[in-house]
Amino acid sequence: xxxxNLEGTEDTPKIILDKGNGIxxxxxxxxxxxxxxxxxxxLDWIEEYAGQPNPSTEFVFKLExxxxxxxxxxxxxxxxxxxxxxxxxxxxxxxxxxxxxxxxEEFSELVEIPFEFKTY
Amino acid sequence: MSEEILKALTxxxxxxxxxxxxxxxxxxxxxxxxxxxxxxxxxxxxxxxLYDKYSGFNTxxxxxxxxxxxxxxxxxxxxxxxxxxxxxxxxxxxxxxxxVVVLIKILELVGADKxxxxxxxxxIDCELFYL
Numbered sequence: 471x472x473x474x475n476l477e478g479t480e481d482t483p484k485i486i487l488d489k490g491n492g493i494x495x496x497x498x499x500x501x502x503x504x505x506x507x508x509x510x511x512x513l514d515w516i517e518e519y520a521g522q523p524n525p526s527t528e529f530v531f532k533l534e535x536x537x538x539x540x541x542x543x544x545x546x547x548x549x550x551x552x553x554x555x556x557x558x559x560x561x562x563x564x565x566x567x568x569x570x571x572x573x574x575e576e577f578s579e580l581v582e583i584p585f586e587f588k589t590y
Numbered sequence: 591m592s593e594e595i596l597k598a599l600t601x602x603x604x605x606x607x608x609x610x611x612x613x614x615x616x617x618x619x620x621x622x623x624x625x626x627x628x629x630x631x632x633x634x635x636x637x638x639x640l641y642d643k644y645s646g647f648n649t650x651x652x653x654x655x656x657x658x659x660x661x662x663x664x665x666x667x668x669x670x671x672x673x674x675x676x677x678x679x680x681x682x683x684x685x686x687x688x689x690v691v692v693l694i695k696i697l698e699l700v701g702a703d704k705x706x707x708x709x710x711x712x713x714i715d716c717e718l719f720y721l
Contacts, residue, residue: 501664533667538712541670542719569668576671580678 471522474515482508483533487515492524496547497532497562500540509543516550523554532562532590533570541573548581558584565589591628595683598676599692600637603699604644605669605676606714610707613645620702624695665709673713677720689721 471489478484478498486495502508519527529551536544551557561574571587578585591599603621607613621641625634642648680692696717700710 535664536667536670538665538670538673538716541667541674542716545671545674569666573667573671576668576675580671580675 471518474511476511483536485512487512487519489519489524492528494527495530495532496544497530499534500536500544502540505537505539505543509540509547512547513550516547516554520550520554523556526556526558527551527554528558528560530560530562531574534564545577545580548577548583552581552583558586560586560588562588562590591688592683595680596628596637597640598679599695600641601644602673602676602680602696602717604641605673606696606700606710607705608645608669609665609709609713610663610705613647614703614705616703617699617705618642618645618647620699624699663709665713670713670716673716674720677717681720684721693718693721 473490474485474487476482476485481499481501481503483496483498483500486493488494496512531544548559551559559578561578563570563574574585574587600621603624604613607617607621618641622634622638625637625641629637681689684692696714700706700714
């Protein structure tokens with residue numbers, strides 16, 4: 471399966487989805503002009519991965535900021551991961567960033583996937 | 591409307607109006623008139639307290655505690671996800687007609703002071719998708 475590797479910018483997150491090496495990570499800032507268009511390749515990748523996933527999938531979110539439009543797409547990503555057995559969400563937040571911690575907690579209540587919360 | 595939905599709506603109203611400089615007097619008056627249509631006087635006060643708490647009305651920080659203004663105003667990530675959660679809750683419970691009423695009320699609220707800023711509209715866009 472092909473690796474999805476998008477370099478991060480000021481307004482878009484860095485994304486690495488690599489089945490072979492077991493790396494699944496979205497990090498940085500997410501305020502793309504068109505969130506739906508930006509996240510479509512991610513959703514497509516997950517859809518393909520769901521057909522033949524690894525036994526366990528530790529999906530890392532290490533975001534500094536995301537806007538309202540991105541929050542909807544992040545929920546779409548989480549919903550897509552919901553159907554993949556063995557998935558855990560690793561939700562990272564800066565130790566001073568209570569907002570990001572609470573955002574992760576809110577997300578964890580919207581989907582049925584185990585979340586682990588970690589600071590950096 | 592049930593208590594659960596009114597509380598969800600109160601939080602939605604608060605999240606929208608706290609953006610871009612915070613709630614204005616006209617917006618707050620709109621919220622009060624909405625509560626008066628739905629609730630008795632005693633409960634209006636209870637809900638208004640809730641609205642003021644969530645919207646941060648009258649909780650201006652002293653000058654020394656204010657953070658420097660960012661170049662671009664940003665909605666907090668917590669508010670964004672909270673909006674999704676509230677819309678999902680409302681969506682599950684209300685009929686199509688009630689959802690239309692909710693959306694109209696939200697637009698009327700923002701229109702109360704003609705404060706259609708990009709930040710507020712982004713939240714409403716998100717609500718439009720879920721409701």
